[in-house]
Amino acid sequence: MTPIAESAPVRVRPARRLLDALGGPQNLSLIGALAGVLVVFGYLNPAYLSWSNLAVIGVAATIPALLAVAQTMVIICGGIDISVGSQSGLAAVVAAMVFASTGDGLANGVAVVAIAVALVVGVACGILNGLIIIYGRVNAIIGTLAMLAAYKGLAQLLSGGRAQGYLHGDDLFIFVARGSIAGLPMMVWILIAVAAAIHILLKYTDIGRNIYAIGGNATAARLAGISLNKYIVAVYAVMGFVAALAGVILAARTGSGQPTAGSEGLELKAITAAFLGGCAIAGGRGGVGGTLLAVAILSALDNGLTVVGVNPFWQNVAQGALLVVAVVVQQRRTGERAVGLPA
Secondary structure, eight states: OOOOOOOOOOOOOHHHHHHHHTTSHHHHHHHHHHHHHHHHHHHHOGGGGSHHHHHHHHHHHHHHHHHHHHHHHHHHTTOOOTTHHHHHHHHHHHHHHHHHTOSSGGGGTHHHHHHHHHHHHHHHHHHHHHHHHHHSOOOHHHHHHHHHHHHHHHHHHHHTTSOBOOOTTOHHHHHHHHOEETTEEHHHHHHHHHHHHHHHHHHHSHHHHHHHHHHHOHHHHHHTTOOHHHHHHHHHHHHHHHHHHHHHHHHHHHTSBOTTSSTTTHHHHHHHHHHHTTOOTTSSOOOHHHHHHHHHHHHHHHHHHHHTTOOTHHHHHHHHHHHHHHHHHHHHHHTOOOTTSOO
């Protein structure tokens, strides 16, 4: 009887290992694009690649990156949240108003209370978004677009349309805005913590696998016993928490709660970064690594246009163009038929 030959162990080539470590071809192309942006603007203005300017780019990318990372999870789950900027503005106003309600500041722990209340408000906004989408059976785009206006209006009503509070006199808010640990700004540490938590959740837990499953095929996920409603509400609640955290950072940086602090294009940056980073429109695909690289590209591009003296309004044009490119690439990758063209 001829013995059964043992199968040889599969060898993974070093090049393949490196590609997988970088997140696959998608992230490799983003790394190339980022390098290209840095080289082009560095050539046009050598000061662009100075350490001080790169630090400015990094700090400026923090808040959009926070929103984009959480937005990635929402999109993977098959949804989208256009109201994140307004949620941030509302949280900034609430934090500043709670803090300003006493004159003692940190002596009575009011700064901690103000931040906690703002985070609770953010979670409540996220839960409300999820409930509207689920039980109102409203499309996520329409539902969160409506809430974008609602949260912005609520922030303006609470604040009377004016900046609230004065936070630059408080040690905790100053530390959040300008403090550092081991040479890295506190804002960056907050981003690292949030990005790492969401990455681990998505990639290494059953919860993350279920989120991908819901976005990939909601019907199959439901038949497999996954509670779609609970997951959708939870995902939007996390989005609200992160949006509120971004609002607290905005308030700390500006020294007051601005009712329109987060609604001036932050939602566009977050959504653009998520799609540019590899998220599929229908859900079920994407990752934190690609989103962070996309945010870096957008921030480097914005800063580069400013450094070389280009009209800042072109930044919005560039963001819109990148969003179109990202969507087109995703449509081609998934093989979906272009609208208006024959099959």
